[in-house]
Amino acid sequence: MTKAQTQFLLLIVGAAVLLLLPVMSGNYTLRLATIMMMYATLAMAWNFIGGFTGYPSFGIAAFFGLGAYAGAVVQARGVPVVLAWAFAIVIGSLFAYALGLILLRLRGHAFAIATLVIAEVLRELTNGMTDLTGGGMGLNLPFFGWGPDALGRFFFYAMFALAAITLATTYIVAHSRLGFGLNCIKQNEDAADIVGINTTRYKIIAFTLSGGFAAAAGGLYASWTGYIEPSDVYDILFSIKPILMVLLGGMGTIFGPALGAVVFLVLDEIVWRNFLQLHTGILGLLIVILILFLPAGVLSFDWRALLKKKVSAT
């Protein structure tokens, strides 16, 4: 089997296992799996602008929060849930597009800071618009009157669908002219410009994809949780964690972000369960270790060599 075939096969097996999960496992596992797919989506969303294009975006939290609020605000006013998600995607993409027009002129540190503060601005605006969003009191959504079991499954499948679409888009982008162009921008933007790649247009497309998918995840998240508040959904960790996941899994790769999300969340879950008071600090320590020792991703680490060494030693 070629490498591509192996990957494809593994993908099919992975998807099948995931789809069978609701039948085979308890609600808690299902909840964890839903969270993992949400983060996988966010990581892949970041990968468009951060991984493929090489722009240090810290804006995922902004798009995620905006999507959550856009969806929740219309859903609370009686719009059916799927339409509310569509609305979240539209708003998120439009916002990312408009923002891209302005911010993508910046590079490096300036771009990082600008995207970082966007979430803060949106948080304050959301907080201030009490009539629309409930401000600091948060926004309650109607449960649709289903039992928690059915609800858990519904959102599991919805999140699965979103992650699958994001993965498919990643694949398409990577194998298209767009992906090639983005990679050129990453290598050397000025040179890419000179050889005739429309860098502005490509960057904006990547940024819009990033915003749209993050907003979609936000929309799903809001109706899944049933309650959102500004400090919850605009949390800076929503910007940081997807980046770490991509760093773990490999920048600008197709399956890296999703794999990174799984690895990171497993670590996160272990730390969270076992350290009541210290888990954020230990998470910080993990981040520091990851950055210092594995800057090119976990997958850059030669696991196979390690395993072989062990095998031969025994």
Add this chain to the structure above:
Amino acid sequence: MFDIKAAGAAVASAILIACSMGQAAHAADKVYRIGAPLPLTGGLSPEGLRMKSGYDLWAEKQNAAGGIKAGNDSYKVEIIYSDYQSNTPRAVQSAELMITENKVDALFAPFGSGATKAVSAVSEKYGVPMIAAQAASAQVYDQGFKYLFGMYTPNDTVVKPLVDLVLKSDPSIKRVAVLSRNDLFPLAIAEEFLKYAKAKGFEIVSDQKYPIGTVDFSSALTQIRASKPDWIYTTGYTNDNILIRKQMQEQGVKTRLIAMLIGPTTPEFIANTGKLAENVVTASWWDVAAKFKGDDVFGSAEGFEKAFRAQNDNRYPDYSVASAAACGVVLALAVNKAGTVEKPKVRDQIAALDAHTFYGHIKFGPTGQIESLKPPTMQIQNGQPTVVDPVEIKQADIRFEPK
């Protein structure tokens, strides 16, 4: 590019470790387990720690008194905590983990109405009684859930008595300035106040919100000064109100009545503001000054204060720690009456509870929200928190600054 198989193996083994680590030991018999997801880190962590200190105090007292008696058995109280990082889905996740893996007998709800509502869907499904220390919104209890109970009356019950009292005591008070913290509870209180004050004919001359974490109020206060209010109504937590009161003086703000929710009755407020504390009014669901008596492990509000101070560096217990401890008291009384720890029976006894405690009279309404509580209104008079409303427990009349 990368090696998918090796990574898969690593992930699988990590998941196995995660699962095996989650199994808690179910060793000792006769333990009454309560799960309490708390926001120990993140923005809500001060609130989370206050709740925890209330739960811990109750658990210690209850265990010192021989645990919870149910029929011929007595159960030792064990509270299982988790940190949901001020993040609502994590709270729901924690609750589900506690119910399915730690096999808890009851739950204490997370902080705030939103998170409580989200978690209540899970506790209801598994039929686990859950008592909410910090959820006042009526929407939380409107869902027709049987296993959810709340220790606070709706927010308007905290706001309305003061407005009525001011209206009755001094009709010359007309112009009101409102300064509120843009945060769950303080904002909800301010919104209730604005609604009710407008309906009662007060003129709102200034209405401002400040973001969480504000340390400088000079600009907002200068605006308030310019609007010449008769009455200033601020909402926030103790530290916000200490700062606001001090900066009012620094900015030369003068008015006839200052109302501040929450905090003025705490010794921190009085120590920090000194003479400036005089005549500040406040209201909350509970206060030591209301001097409730009861037959729980604390005996009285003063008894609770003493016990709390002994355990917490002599800090003053506010309504939120009292409410948290009262959750435990409610559970203990209900298990006692039920004579068993079976969840449906305990639930029925909570619903039927009618008891006098250090927290006041406890009786839940048909939705599960407490309805017997009458939040007191207090004023600092001669350096002491003094109840000015309701009439039943009133200690003095409300005072105003001269014109």
Add this chain to the structure above:
Amino acid sequence: MIFFQYLVNGLILGGLYACIATGFSLVWGVLSIINILHGSFIVLGAYIGIFSYTMLGIHPFVSVITAGIVLGALGYVVQLGIINRVVAQSVLVTLILTFGLELMMNNAMLVAFTADYRKVILEKSLGVLEIGNVFIAMDRAVATVIAFVLIFLLWLLMRLTSIGRAIVAVRFDREAASLMGIDVKKTYAITFALGGAMAGAAGSLMSVSFPISPLSGPLFLSKAFVICILGGVGSVPGAALGGLIFGMLESFGAVFFGAEYALTLAFIVLIILLLVRPHGLLGVKGF
């Protein structure tokens, strides 16, 4: 005149803000590192001010020195031991590294000090000065003066000492400075130490007027972002000017837009500045 009250409020705030941002700006300018730890440095400095007063009776204005030394030492060690390993890498890596360190430091402070807000209650407050209809809180005014003195001292250090000149040289051209025999690694560590020292000093000054909790860190940090961009990254006088402008912006901005949008306004100014004047208002590539 209510206008003068807003002006005075803005000035007093501005001094403290300048002090918050100077160290952050210096580190960003010289090391190209956006130091997310800076907020927690300020908070730790404030705790030193608070505990020195409650336990030893030392006035926080005096503790500025100890807080500066302690945080300076911490900054030196953190830079040399940890951050220096990735100092040349992209902003993605360095920012996330300092974010991870910030999580650790914040958690440690949360465990050590709890999330409760603390403040110094001075036994002898300097009181309030009333001029006409303008009120000035003297403790805060003095803190502002000290803040400007500290910034001035830092500026002198940069101009007059050899280490200051080395920092400036590294900032302009790392390669050339290295060729000229400047120990870049050591210069980086000293710069980071100076940044930490300024943060610690600012924290101790703040403890007189503002309550502090480990949760306050991000708030200070976001203000530092804006001030730093306002004044120009890496510029000491720029940070002083940026702090003053930011103080005015908050004071007057609240009048027109409401206090709740103060930060939003500041961030919008930041983004506009990034786009039109990326080198700050002063526009000079000095120090």
